[in-house]
């Protein structure tokens with residue numbers, strides 16, 4: 001053999017391109033002030049209680065992780081629902097790792113998964129990684145997930161349906177009525193994944209909370225994250241919730257000591273930090289309302305979001321040019337082509353000052369494109 005044997009599945013995998021970092025853009029553009037509104041992070045730092053817990057745990061950095069995994073699972077379960085317990089929870093190295101564990105557990109010897117065309121690209125990437133085929137459902141004309149078309153695509157070899165709610169990038173939720181109708185039609189061999197990473201930002205009372213299906217013992221796994229409302233994106237902690245037998249089975253894909261105690265201790269402490277959570281949520285919900293109303297005033301087609309980001313589509317100049325214009329003015333946002341919406345741009349809700357600076361820069365970019373069009 002003259003060369004190593006490469007995994008053909010991996011060669012097909014589109015590499016996930018993360019939002020640019022502040023440092024990268026400072027270097028590239030020669031700017032001192034750069035605001036990142038591209039990865040839906042917390043603009044108010046991390047939970048102070050979480051930081052203190054992590055600092056304390058550093059003293060144990062020489063030990064392999066201990067019992068905190070179990071403690072955190074108990075704590076998470078108790079907060080979710082009195083009928084759930086530690087064996088319903090599997091922790092992951094971020095919600096992304098929980099999604100990886102689920103996909104690895106159910107996609108093997110081929111198989112397909114179904115997802116919206118406009119959604120979080122990791123579902124597609126993970127499916128391909130494990131040798132499955134991703135099937136895409138176009139969005140409805142009102143930008144909602146087309147659940148009827150999803151049911152129509154299910155066949156005997158469908159392993160997983162991914163439902164992202166609120167959906168990244170639209171910010172739209174799946175309602176209880178929609179989810180109930182969908183669940184009634186899903187065959188028993190299919191795992192339904194509710195990716196609820198943005199759950200905490202939902203204010204719509206119609207929201208379908210998947211815990212009820214899990215308690216009924218349906219083949220449902222829900223994914224949540226400590227990256228958003230706990231402000232712990234860099235700690236990499238998330239989890240899945242599911243019926244005990246499914247959660248147990250998925251554990252076969254878990255690596256030993258896959259999350260360090262420093263991260264686990266910070267996640268656990270963040271759950272007790274009500275003051276941080278309230279402050280963060282207030283800023284995010286006010287910022288979301290501010291961005292949506294100003295974008296609409298600017299005559300941009302803005303989707304009404306239930307997450308900590310806002311997406312607008314068909315701007316008057318090409319989305320990549322708009323993203324680039326903002327980048328030159330020190331504001332990082334993301335074009336949504338990798339998320340299946342090439343006509344759209346997503347901006348994360350920032351601090352009031354960040355949001356204001358984004359709007360000012362956006363106005364400048366739009367004005368200069370109009371001037372260029374006239375000259």
Ligand SMILES: Cc1ncc(COP(=O)(O)O)c(C=O)c1O
Nearest residue numbers: 094095096120168197225227238
């Ligand atoms: C829809 C969705 N799911 C999952 C994640 C994973 O988050 P993390 O791995 O940081 O927990 C993200 C991150 O932004 C996301 O947008």
